[in-house]
Amino acid sequence: MIQFNQVYKRYPGGHEALKNVSFGIAEGEMVYLTGHSGAGKSTLLKLIAAIERPTSGSVLVRGQNIRSIKREAIPPLRRNFGLVFQDHKLLFDRNAFDNVLLPLQICGFDPREAAKRVRAALDKVGLLAREKANPIALSGGEQQRLCIARAIVNHPNILLADEPTGNLDVEYAHEIMAIFQSFHQVGVTLIISTHDEGVLAKFPARVLHLKQGELQ
Amino acid sequence: MNTLREHLRVLRETLQRLLLTPGASLLSILVTGIALSLPVGGYILLQSMQTLDARLGTKPQISLYLAGGMSAAEIGKLGDRLRRHEAIEAVEFIARDAALKQLRQSTGLADVIDGLTQNPLPDAYVVHPKSRDPATLEALRNEIQAITGVAHAQLDSDWLRKLEAILNFGQLAVALLAALLSFALVAITFNTIRLQILTRRQEIEVVKLIGATDAFIRRPFLYFGMLQGLLGGIAAWLLASGMLYAMNAALGELTRLYASSFNLPSLSPADSLSLLAFSAYLGWLGAWFSVSQHLWQIEPR
Structure with missing residues (x-):
């Protein structure tokens, strides 16, 4: 499903974020991405989501090489992903419901069908009662869950989560991990970047550890 | 069906966006209307002079x-x-x-x-x-x-030739005026849309991240430009019609004294439609320039 071959990522100015990284992730697998901040976790996730391109080497996602992917091919590729961001990237000019609706609008869903799916996703993360609330009125944990609802509403094959439990207390973190675990059980490929030891211990899975841009 | 629904949704959202800032929207529409009503008024005057010309017969005798x-x-x-x-x-x-x-x-x-x-x-x-x-x-x-x-x-051809020359000159003047003001309209829309893109930067980044196509992102801005242009065209039509009405009232007095009946014609339905289509197109064009100029600069990081 995802294949990295001798991937280098060098930023302008000479900083090398990834050095000779090679690994593969099978369909339906759950993988942790660990390492200190600045070790290249975010860069790696950005390469998978075609937000950035590798400097050299190949990144294959669902058979497409991110290094040479055409601009027009990026939106359809991204629709396979659910993206969970550390900073949530919610839109504060609309309520929780409309935030989750956004990915379905982009795909041109039938509004009634879309509304059903949005409510199902909100229910899954325990926010059904807050659908009319503006995200700014939600707590940090609720915002994170709303971001997850938006990521899963489209029934993605691959879920990429960048520090999803980063700023949350243990109880919330475990709640969110339990949600992820349930997606894993229905066959979604999961890649979660984290440095939360508690999470790793409680929800064990394969770990890719990055150190200064190199895979250990 | 799918696309139609999507277009209707964008149209509804665009209308809401226009109503969100009624003052600014009204001002833009008025500016567009005034700018367009000038060449439209000139065009009507010329047209009526041409019908006069045709009635007299331009053939020399x-x-x-x-x-x-x-x-x-x-x-x-x-x-x-x-x-x-x-x-x-x-x-x-x-x-x-x-x-x-x-x-x-x-x-x-x-x-x-x-x-x-x-x-x-x-x-x-x-x-x-x-x-x-x-x-x-x-x-x-x-x-x-x-x-x-x-x-x-x-x-008897002398004064007719003079009239023709004046009409040609008038046509050129109106055409130049129309071209300049059209350009100004495109520029105004360009700037309006640029500001909108800047204020909606975050939204654009997010929808790009979750797989929106360029067309999807462009659409609301193009609609906004087009709708604003169209409303500006309607304003221009109303302004031009108002001016004509006032001028005809004054002309009635004048022509009665000269024992002839002469009226400035109102805009024909075809001309009215052309005006609306053209102003909508200008708005769309300004938005399109703006979007293609600014949208690619916004890439998610």
């Missing part, structure tokens, strides 16, 4: 005023001679009595004419030459002038 005291036979012989002339297409005789009657009917001078003891008008021939060339016409006029029995031959 030579009026022949005959000397007094000619017998009917002499007049007829002169007419035959003119008709046989190869440079002349048609000849029309206007008897002095008929001319007086016409004058009496078409002007408000009935009282004055009734007071005359005798008819001051001469018999006349109106000659329609084949050529329109000024030099040829002048030569023909001189030739006819020299015929015995012709008191005076007058070439």
